[in-house]
Amino acid sequence: GIQVEQSPPDLILQEGANSTLRCNFSDSVNNLQWFHQNPWGQLINLFYIPSGTKQNGRLSATTVATERYSLLYISSSQTTDSGVYFCAVPPTDMRFGAGTRLTVKP
Amino acid sequence: DVKVTQSSRYLVKRTGEKVFLECVQDMDHENMFWYRQDPGLGLRLIYFSYDVKMKEKGDIPEGYSVSREKKERFSLILESASTNQTSMYLCASSYLYGYTFGSGTRLTVV
Numbered sequence: 001g002i003q004v005e006q007s008p009p010d011l012i013l014q015e016g017a018n019s020t021l022r023c024n025f026s027d028s029v030n031n032l033q034w035f036h037q038n039p040w041g042q043l044i045n046l047f048y049i050p051s052g053t054k055q056n057g058r059l060s061a062t063t064v065a066t067e068r069y070s071l072l073y074i075s076s077s078q079t080t081d082s083g084v085y086f087c088a089v090p091p092t093d094m095r096f097g098a099g100t101r102l103t104v105k106p
Numbered sequence: 107d108v109k110v111t112q113s114s115r116y117l118v119k120r121t122g123e124k125v126f127l128e129c130v131q132d133m134d135h136e137n138m139f140w141y142r143q144d145p146g147l148g149l150r151l152i153y154f155s156y157d158v159k160m161k162e163k164g165d166i167p168e169g170y171s172v173s174r175e176k177k178e179r180f181s182l183i184l185e186s187a188s189t190n191q192t193s194m195y196l197c198a199s200s201y202l203y204g205y206t207f208g209s210g211t212r213l214t215v216v
Contacts, residue, residue, distance in 0.1 A: 033204040041143075041194060043207040086149065088205065096141075098148040 006097035023087035129197030
């Protein structure tokens with residue numbers, strides 16, 4: 001199956017800072033999805049982004065399918081952005097990266 | 107709004123008990139999945155199903171079985187619970203455009 005690698009594994013930011021999370025995958029994919037897992041454990045969809053760029057408020061994501069990576073940008077980070085960010089390759093490959101744990105300090 | 111519902115948020119069971127974790131989705135999705143999540147290990151796939159009565163092993167199926175008698179329901183069964191099965195269990199369903207997750211069941215086996 002496809003291997004999914006995320007970096008960095010941990011990230012600590014001061015509130016207001018910007019950050020970039022990376023997801024590399026080992027083979028061509030038709031789908032890629034970013035999630036945020038909040039402190040209560042709920043996984044929340046952020047983006048479905050097989051290619052190109054999407055933006056939602058302070059978050060944006062870019063996938064370069066030909067080079068097998070995706071980036072998640074968080075601008076002007078807030079404490080509520082804390083949690084774990086996962087990328088995954090649904091629906092049939094079902095592989096998740098190990099996640100990036102983001103801590104935003106006030 | 108689409109929904110995946112897991113029957114219990116917290117569960118405590120004794121070693122050796124047979125445990126059923128239930129998951130129901132209301133989106134008419136073909137694909138359903140069970141993952142477990144442990145600190146430092148991310149999400150690991152236990153079993154998945156892409157149709158009624160169909161099941162496939164994931165990366166860590168040992169000690170687990172599943173049942174999918176109806177499209178909307180996917181059950182995870184721990185045949186004889188052990189302490190190393192203490193974990194957060196997450197159910198998901200998917201169609202073309204990605205996953206939707208349930209809220210998770212935190213299982214403690216004592």
